[in-house]
Amino acid sequence: EEMAKYEGLLAEAAAAGLGIHNEEGREAAVRNVTWTQEDPRALFDEMKGKPVSGVVESVRDGSTIRLLLLPSMNYITLMLTGVRCAAIKPDGTTEEHAEEARYAVESRLL
Numbered sequence: 001e002e003m004a005k006y007e008g009l010l011a012e013a014a015a016a017g018l019g020i021h022n023e024e025g026r027e028a029a030v031r032n033v034t035w036t037q038e039d040p041r042a043l044f045d046e047m048k049g050k051p052v053s054g055v056v057e058s059v060r061d062g063s064t065i066r067l068l069l070l071p072s073m074n075y076i077t078l079m080l081t082g083v084r085c086a087a088i089k090p091d092g093t094t095e096e097h098a099e100e101a102r103y104a105v106e107s108r109l110l
Helices: 002-016 040-047 098-109
Strands: 053-061 064-070 074-079
Touching: 040 074, 053 098
Parallel strands: none
Antiparallel strands: 053 064, 064 074
16 A cells, blocks of 8 residues: 555656656756865865855764765865864774764764
8 A cells, every 4th residue: 555655656756757757957966976085175275264064974973074065065074173082993993982972973963
């Protein structure tokens, strides 16, 4: 019954040309994300002193955040300066209170 409901909604969306069924808007809906920065300093200089909008994708630890900058679609790792907190290391080991530090930041940003 649920599947029939979803199939009906999918057919309605296709008939109306909505979402992925909209041929004209398909190109505009594709994001061209820059996953790696060839010259991080140039990106910094371009955005220095300006307000920048972004989406927080993840919080690695209490001082490191993964962001998708908008509207430029640059994916960056932001490391906060002047913040010293327990770290979660790449091998998965953690310093004392690292999980608590990450949670404190996550609860305020995500």
